[in-house]
Amino acid sequence: MSSNDLKLKAHLLRRAGFGASPKELDQVADKSYEDIVEDLLHPDKAEEINMDYIKRYNPELRYPDTHPLHAGFWIWRMINTKKPLEEKIALFWHHVFATAWYKGEHTPSQIEQIETFRKNGLSNIKQILNDLAKDPAMNYWLDNCENHSDQPNENWGRELLELFSMGVGNYSEEDIKQASRAFTGWTFEQPLPLYPYGNYETKFVFDKSDHDFGEKTFLGRTGDFNGEDIIDIICEERATALFICRHLYNFFVEDEPQIPAWNIEPPRNPEAIDQMIDVLMSNDGEMLPLLRFMFNSEFFKDSMYKKVKNPCELIAGTLKLTGTYGIMPKQGEEVGKLYGIGSVMGQALMNPPTVEGWHTGHEWIDGGTLNERVNFAVNQFNDLSVPGLSDIISRLGDHVKSSELLDKCLEIIGPFELGKQAYDALNEYAEAVGDLDLTNDASIELNNEYIARMVQLILSTREYQFA
């Protein structure tokens, strides 16, 4: 198998998942690229994650409370899942349907929302929007519980159109009002009180007595529409397909301008977006054919280094490489910490800044977050006993010439390419290190340090900041 082929598979696994450890890459080495795509698209066929140990180690995880703990647990799942696209698509919808813990401070419904994205994230746009409209966390976040037949609240109706489906400029203020009326009475069951035992789960209820059954005119259609009817109409619109495809492209393929600019800035690759829209619309909003098309497309294969890693990708990808935070947690690997690490890099999971979600691309990076990103990755290899380092060393063979050290390391941990500056600077380091004899027990510690440092430096590059 050519190195180019492996590079492409690693690219696919970084984008459709959270990267692959060298061992995980071994497992797909004999599969065709197209077959790997199919595996990713069918998480139901993959093995369930073993959560026995993590729950024993973090007994609080048995209760759906404490938001940082569960947000960190999600990152642990990103690292350990055998269904990478299931977690990745959940993260995608979380980016688009940004719902934050800070308003309701109700962790069970936040957890449930992400679980819904796992279950329905690869299904159908209509299904996904309907589930979203009935999601208690979203319902409270955008005040639909305050949307009454005699006194409509337009918050949900507006964002459904503006941020979750069609994008600004494709509907009128009147359409927002009419859509909001259709969602009156869509609320949730009041959960049991918080005290003294903590938060309880809740579920969607349709309160008939609070629903406006009158006639509505929405996007030129007239009828006694309910929320489902509004979503049906939304899903017929090309604007919705465009909006969803642009989001997918921005998340999986290449950084687009920030969402508020979308009605003035055209897509980076209009042809790709048009093709994606056609696939989505000709398959009645089904996600699988669209994702299959996207991952197999030339524009996807050509998109290396066109997307800055979001903090989850950086954290989970790096920890896959070190082999820490695994199925069997080690001392000090509390999952709640992972939430804090993401937060200081600007991605407080399940707690995005606003309903607009996170600003992505190069906006992930400022002086503070670059410092955090680089130091985080470097510090993971300060401990020479991490399993990932031994694995890298064993793959280097017995003797490594100084002229091969960088190329070999890049091949093992990427495989990926560096620009000329980084490549030259790291080769200079390799030259200073000299040829390594890894069979010599007397220099084992020093050799390990040299190799760990090389890995640390590779993880500090600008190139590593890209997914």
Added chain:
Amino acid sequence: MTTVTKKDPVFVVVQLSGGNDFMNTLVPYSNKRYYDNRKFLNIAPEDVLPLDNTLGWHPEMAPFKELYDRGMVAVVQGIGYPDSNRSHFRGMDIMHTCTPNEISTVGWLGSVLEQLDPGKENPLTGVNFGVGLPRAMSKAGVPVTSVSNLDEYGLMSGLAAEDQRDKALKIFKDMYAQAIGSGPVMDYLSRTGSDVISGADLIKVAPEKYESTVEYGDSQIAKSLRDVARVHTADLGTRVFYTQQGGYDTHANQLPSQPGLFRDLSRAVNDFFADLEEHDADDNVVMLIFSEFGRRIADNGSGTDHGSGGGAYLVGKPVVGGLYSEYPSLEPDKWAKGEDLEHTIDFRGIYGTVLEQWMGLEASPVVYGNFEQIHPFKNS
């Protein structure tokens, strides 16, 4: 600028994150309405540290009261804005961007830093202490240094051996060097990486130079303010410092946790100014202490819910101490939303006061408008 200082004016912001309960900070202890509404969560008249015969400090704020008694604290009573937002994030966001009616990513101090250092010559013009850069300090294209631990600040700080760290940093610099044709995002990464390195290079002299007889407490806010003092006294050209004390979203834990927070805060602020005085570096420093909102007037039987109408404090030698603006009315017909303290001065007017009367900058492009100011500075 009319204020006479030895050096350029320096501004230190301390954010009390979580929404501090103003009514239990500066207690209206002679007001029956206070005790009517705070049946559970009140400070008894005999426990307050009286400021005058109507208001008294929380009993844990003695070191802060001492600064007040020395005439160094201007209390801004009733700071807020119309239709206060009770969400922490949004509330804080509004205080950080000065845009209550729209979402903005332009921090007000980001705009200030841009005015102070338009050529981006000193990456230490603005320094934040804490994890994560607050939105107040961020503006696209404006470099800010954000330090979580001054003694270990900088890239590769996790590498224990200094010679190893230096070598790694040299390689980092080479790897992040600008190159023609590498694309705008790679260029942006190069610039940001270089700013972080030069900021860290400059700031590392601060801990080396610093000596003091002041012994700070071991709270996080004490550590942060000590870091501010170390960088300020090192004379590195920093004009805006930012730091925060978390934990004010006390809800049902207000009774046990607020005293500890006040104890840490008031001691840290007092120590900070003592430290500056010892270094003869207090003539040009003004501190603003604020929170994103106050708490509800009535307690809920166990704590207080998110409300509005809080208090802020301007502290420093250049300040004329005393009470400014008005304490929000406790009369029910004056309450905001029927349950909150109604603000009596807009926070943008207080920012404007600092910008125009202290920093010598024009306020309206930063706070988007002209708001009523107070006059809390000597010689202004």
